[in-house]
Amino acid sequence: MERVIVAMQDPDMGVKMRNQRLLITVIPHAMTGNDVIEWLIQKYNITEEEARHLGGLLVQYGYIYPLRDPRSLLLRSDDSPYRFQTPYFWTSSRWPASELDYAIYLAKKNIRKQGELVDYEKENYSILHKRINHTWDFVVMQAREQLRASKQRRKADRIVLECQEQAYWLINKPCVNMPLYYHYTTTIQLRYYYYTTIIHRRALGRNRVKSSICLESFMKYSEQYLHHDPIMSGCLPSNPWISDDTAHWTINTDMVGTPTRLRVERWSFSFMELLNDSMGRREFMIYLEKEFSAENLCFWVACEDLRHGESSKIILKVEEVYKNFLAPGAARWVNIDSKTMERTLEGIKRPHRFIMDDAQMHIYFLMKKDSYPRYLKSELYKNMLAKAIVPQETKKSVFPFMRRQRHSSPSPAMVTQATEDDGKAKGAGPTGTSSTTNSQI
Amino acid sequence: DFLHICKQCFILWLREKQFSLFFCEVQPNETLTNLKAESDTLKTKLEDERAKLHDVELHQVAEKVDGLGQFIMKTRRTLKGHGNKVLCMDWCKDKRRIVSSSQDGKVIVWDAFTTNKEHAVTMPCTWVMACAYAPSGCAVACGGLDNKCSVYPLSLDKNENLAAKKKSVAMHTNYLSACSFTNSDMQILTSSGDGTCALWDVESGQLLQSFHGHTADVLCLDLAPSETGNTFVSGGCDKKANVWDMRSGQCIQSFETHESDINSVRYYPSGDAFASGSDDATCRLYDLRADREVAIYSKESIIFGASSVDFSLSGRLLFGGYNDYTINVWDVLKGTRVSILFGHENRVSTLRLSPDGTAFCTGSWDHTLRIWA
Numbered sequence: 001m002e003r004v005i006v007a008m009q010d011p012d013m014g015v016k017m018r019n020q021r022l023l024i025t026v027i028p029h030a031m032t033g034n035d036v037i038e039w040l041i042q043k044y045n046i047t048e049e050e051a052r053h054l055g056g057l058l059v060q061y062g063y064i065y066p067l068r069d070p071r072s073l074l075l076r077s078d079d080s081p082y083r084f085q086t087p088y089f090w091t092s093s094r095w096p097a098s099e100l101d102y103a104i105y106l107a108k109k110n111i112r113k114q115g116e117l118v119d120y121e122k123e124n125y126s127i128l129h130k131r132i133n134h135t136w137d138f139v140v141m142q143a144r145e146q147l148r149a150s151k152q153r154r155k156a157d158r159i160v161l162e163c164q165e166q167a168y169w170l171i172n173k174p175c176v177n178m179p180l181y182y183h184y185t186t187t188i189q190l191r192y193y194y195y196t197t198i199i200h201r202r203a204l205g206r207n208r209v210k211s212s213i214c215l216e217s218f219m220k221y222s223e224q225y226l227h228h229d230p231i232m233s234g235c236l237p238s239n240p241w242i243s244d245d246t247a248h249w250t251i252n253t254d255m256v257g258t259p260t261r262l263r264v265e266r267w268s269f270s271f272m273e274l275l276n277d278s279m280g281r282r283e284f285m286i287y288l289e290k291e292f293s294a295e296n297l298c299f300w301v302a303c304e305d306l307r308h309g310e311s312s313k314i315i316l317k318v319e320e321v322y323k324n325f326l327a328p329g330a331a332r333w334v335n336i337d338s339k340t341m342e343r344t345l346e347g348i349k350r351p352h353r354f355i356m357d358d359a360q361m362h363i364y365f366l367m368k369k370d371s372y373p374r375y376l377k378s379e380l381y382k383n384m385l386a387k388a389i390v391p392q393e394t395k396k397s398v399f400p401f402m403r404r405q406r407h408s409s410p411s412p413a414m415v416t417q418a419t420e421d422d423g424k425a426k427g428a429g430p431t432g433t434s435s436t437t438n439s440q441i
Numbered sequence: 442d443f444l445h446i447c448k449q450c451f452i453l454w455l456r457e458k459q460f461s462l463f464f465c466e467v468q469p470n471e472t473l474t475n476l477k478a479e480s481d482t483l484k485t486k487l488e489d490e491r492a493k494l495h496d497v498e499l500h501q502v503a504e505k506v507d508g509l510g511q512f513i514m515k516t517r518r519t520l521k522g523h524g525n526k527v528l529c530m531d532w533c534k535d536k537r538r539i540v541s542s543s544q545d546g547k548v549i550v551w552d553a554f555t556t557n558k559e560h561a562v563t564m565p566c567t568w569v570m571a572c573a574y575a576p577s578g579c580a581v582a583c584g585g586l587d588n589k590c591s592v593y594p595l596s597l598d599k600n601e602n603l604a605a606k607k608k609s610v611a612m613h614t615n616y617l618s619a620c621s622f623t624n625s626d627m628q629i630l631t632s633s634g635d636g637t638c639a640l641w642d643v644e645s646g647q648l649l650q651s652f653h654g655h656t657a658d659v660l661c662l663d664l665a666p667s668e669t670g671n672t673f674v675s676g677g678c679d680k681k682a683n684v685w686d687m688r689s690g691q692c693i694q695s696f697e698t699h700e701s702d703i704n705s706v707r708y709y710p711s712g713d714a715f716a717s718g719s720d721d722a723t724c725r726l727y728d729l730r731a732d733r734e735v736a737i738y739s740k741e742s743i744i745f746g747a748s749s750v751d752f753s754l755s756g757r758l759l760f761g762g763y764n765d766y767t768i769n770v771w772d773v774l775k776g777t778r779v780s781i782l783f784g785h786e787n788r789v790s791t792l793r794l795s796p797d798g799t800a801f802c803t804g805s806w807d808h809t810l811r812i813w814a
Contacts, residue, residue: 193476199654199695200483204490206694209730211495214713215502218756218774221711222506225755230799231514231814232755240537240554241517241800241814248799249536272668308625311642311649353649354688364668406555412535412578413595 005063008039009084030067030083033076052077065167067159071118073170083160085167100139103128105169107143224269228262236260238394244404251391254278261388268376271368283384287375295332296363296371299325303360307353318351326359336362491733499726499736503774509757512770512780517800518812520551522558527804528585529619529791533574536797540581541810542569548583550595553802553812560595562603571620571631582610582629584617590631592643611641611648618660623687630673630687632659638675640687652685654692661705667712674715676703682717682727696727698734705749705792709773710756716773718747724761724771738771740778749791754798762789762803768813784811 033055040051055075058064059082066072067081075082106125109116117125129136150158227233237247251260259279267274267283274280281297288294302325306317325334326344336344340358347355375381525545532539537554546567550560566587573582575592584590590611593603611617615634622629623640628649632638638652638659657678665672672693676682682703684694701720708715714728714735722743726736738759745765752759758779759771768782768789787806794801800814 193473193480197476197480197483199692200480200487203487203694203732204483206732208491208494208732211728211731211733211735212497212502214728214731215497215499215735217711217713218499218709219502219506221709222755222757222774225710226757228798229753229755229757230797231753231801232757235799239799239814241812246554249797252797272666304624308623308627310627310644311647312644357688408552408555408557409535409537411538411552411559411595411597412533413597 005058005084007043008036030081032079033066033082034078036064036075036082037077048077060171062167062171065163067163071170083163085164099128099132100135102169103132103139104142104146105165107139108147111140111143112147228266236391236393243394244406245394246407246409247391247394251389258387258389259384261385261390264381264385264388267381271364271372274372274375283380284372284375287378287380288371290380291371291374293371295325295334296367298332299334299363300360300367303356303363306356307360311353314353315351318348318355321356322348334359334363335366491731494731495733499774500776503776506774508775509772509779514770514780514782514813516784516811517814518553518556520553520556520810520812521808522549522551523547523808523810525808526787526806527790527808527810528568528570529572529583530793530802530804530810531572531574531581532793532795532802533578534576534796535578536795536799538574538578539802539810540572540574540583541804542572542583542585543808544568548572548581548593550581551810553810560603562593562607564591568616571617573620573622573629575622575626576624577626580626582620582622584611584620584631586616588613588616588633590617590620590629590641592629608643608646610643610646611639612646613637613639615658618658619662621662621664623664624670630662630664632662632675632677634658636677638662638673638685650687650690652683652690652692654683654685654695655679655681658702660703663706663708663715665708665712666710674706674708676706676717676719678702680719682706682715684729694729694732696734698725699723701746704746707751710752710754716750716752716759718750718761720746722746722763724750724759726759726773736773736776738769738776738778740769743769748789749793749803751792751794751801753794760792760794760801762792762805764788766805766807768792768803782813785809 036055036058037048037051040046040054041048044051044054046054052075055064059066059073059075063085064075064082065085066074066076067083069080102124106117106121106128109121110125132139150161153161230239235248237251238245240246240248250256252263256279263277263279267277267280274284285294285297288297299321302317302321306314306321309317324330324332326336326341326348327333336359340362344356344359520539520541523541523543523545524547525543527541527543530539530541537552538550538559539553540548540550542548542564544567546564546569548562548564548569549558551558560581562583564583564585564587566585569583569585571582571584571590575581578595580592580594582590582592589609592608592610594606594608596603596606610629611620611631613631613633613635615636617631617633619632620629621631627643629641629643630638631641636653636655636657636659638655639648640650640652641647642649652675655675655677659675659677662673662675664670665674671687672684673687674682674684680697680699680701680703682696682699683692685691686693699717699719699721700723703717703719705718706715707717709726713730714726716724716726718724722745723737723739724747725734725738727733728735738761743763743765745763747761747763747769749762750759752773757773759773761769761771763769766783766785766787766789768784769778770780770782771777772779785803785805785807789803789805791804792801800812802810802812804810
């Protein structure tokens with residue numbers, strides 16, 4: 001916006017300036033609304049409608065103000081006189097308008113002519129009077145001084161200055177209804193910059209990795225998961241959304257007897273993949289039991305439960321974890337290094353959600369570095385991989401226009417409830433509604 | 442907008458009385474100009490440091506990767522039933538159910554596969570901008586102009602009034618823009634127009650942690666899929682994307698390269714990066730280890746903002762829903778647009794990949810949701 005204004009004020013190429021008449025007084029360096037619009041149309045090669053819109057915005061934001069009828073912030077496309085706001089008063093260069101200045105301005109108006117203040121100005125005036133009462137003498141004194149100085153100016157200049165000020169305050173009047181406002185303006189800015197300084201300092205202290213290394217990892221990841229991405233590589237036997245056949249989901253459920261090959265392969269991508277799959281976690285547990293280190297995984301699971309569970313159960317859970325895994329002679333004692341153990345035991349005295357974080361991370365990395373790689377080399381895993389199924393791709397149906405019936409599946413809410421009350425033991429078979437009936441809500 | 446900043450600080454001042462924030466005490470003798478100068482100097486220094494380790498561009502590294510061929514994705518399901526603009530949606534872990542919310546206050550749970558509606562709730566407010574499915578599949582959370590996030594347990598009894606069981610969990614001082622359950626049904630993470638994010642305990646409604654640092658409305662958030670599962674990213678109207686530590690409440694990383702509001706943030710599947718979609722008509726990729734922006738996905742012909750983004754399962758594709766009614770599909774590595782999908786008759790407001798990556802769902806101001814595969 002400022003770029004436009006500067007161009008407009010160019011003495012050669014800018015808007016035509018004339019002395020405009022305002023009642024009796026002649027105001028120098030003014031222009032008509034029409035001039036502004038014409039210039040915009042010419043310079044930016046736009047339509048009159050767009051020029052009027054743009055010009056209107058310039059007035060609304062205070063870069064141009066009307067000399068006649070200054071309260072109406074509109075750009076009239078006639079010979080109404082306008083002037084450029086002095087950069088001192090540009091919205092962008094002052095942040096934000098001070099309460100004190102506003103009080104002085106209102107006081108000046110009040111002194112100059114009784115009844116000159118408009119309703120909302122009267123309101124603001126009384127609020128300010130109450131709020132900064134302690135400096136009110138200063139306000140009145142300043143107002144009087146400024147009025148006296150302006151009386152010594154030429155009438156034309158005085159009118160111009162008054163108009164400038166009025167325009168500025170019309171747009172930038174501070175919201176005086178906020179408590180402790182004045183205290184805040186500086187505090188806001190100070191806090192903002194202090195905060196960003198801290199963030200930048202912290203960022204400077206961070207260890208960064210070279211781009212080439214980071215970006216290379218994206219290549220590797222995408223390549224590794226390429227065949228697991230149904231949108232990129234399709235899925236077997238078919239994508240349920242395309243073929244209307246839910247076989248793909250059925251063969252990948254938690255409880256399935258034999259998992260698919262892709263699924264078992266994925267467990268070898270990262271430790272997190274193994275743990276995130278409930279079947280993978282089960283298999284890993286079986287392996288650890290053989291190795292007599294199952295307590296590590298049990299501990300990790302208990303810590304996860306603590307971290308993500310209800311707040312009300314925290315104390316109870318911490319006690320359980322201590323009893324089962326950390327107390328000397330515990331049934332499933334976990335081997336944590338002495339420093340972490342000491343810190344954890346100390347923290348248990350004041351239990352909270354994250355108290356086991358250090359210990360949990362220690363055990364997690366222990367499993368990741370030691371047990372996990374050995375699991376991947378174990379017979380258990382290799383057998384799993386060998387007997388894993390690779391489903392046949394469903395041949396496209398001969399009659400592509402015959403759409404299969406889309407069957408419902410039991411709602412997860414229903415399944416959970418069913419396992420809770422023993423009544424519906426089977427956890428509900430498919431409710432069997434065909435796609436043609438919509439349930440009435 | 443400084444009126445907004447005033448409001449913000451008032452809220453912060455209130456909060457400060459309740460919780461001690463990490464806003465340090467301001468030294469009385471530090472003037473504003475000194476601080477501003479220091480902040481600006483540090484910023485330049487930071488940019489220099491970041492540039493030093495930037496030895497190669499993503500598309501250069503990606504030259505050795507095969508290009509992607511023709512891409513055909515179609516609308517496979519159209520879900521009709523909302524009476525007004527669809528604002529948000531989320532998938533259930535069962536890979537076929539979704540919850541969606543709209544401007545008229547309706548929240549609907551669908552079995553997207555059969556297109557049947559299974560549950561419906563009418564919220565007491567309009568513009569339900571956020572909704573989320575609980576990991577167990579037994580509840581949904583939603584909120585919007587009511588400044589709250591409420592949890593509705595999904596009742597099995599079709600005759601039961603879901604609204605009766607509603608539980609108010611989060612309370613903000615401005616509209617709720619996004620919400621997400623963490624790893625369990627017990628905690629919810631929210632972001633709000635009041636400029637903050639917050640972590641809540643569902644059972645008690647207690648505020649567990651609040652996250653201050655955005656200087657304008659926060660519009661979106663996403664939880665990190667990392668091993669130690671403790672961070673999330675948020676994007677806001679202040680053009681910043683911030684990464685937070687959930688435990689301490691601290692902002693650990695901040696990125697400011699967008700030129701307008703950030704409408705959507707989503708982590709790359711590995712958790713090492715995240716993408717953002719913004720009103721400046723670009724999507725960008727930020728690497729967390731390199732601590733910088735590493736790719737911009739833009740085209741001269743795309744001049745409308747991106748409202749929502751998500752990755753495909755392998756992270757090779759980035760889907761972006763835009764305000765010009767289209768979906769642009771980007772090759773994340775090469776930086777090129779692979780495909781443009783038409784179908785919606787108004788802005789695309791929300792987009793999410795299904796949990797197993799077989800499809801993605803979009804919600805639009807044309808009152809419908811579409812499943813694409």
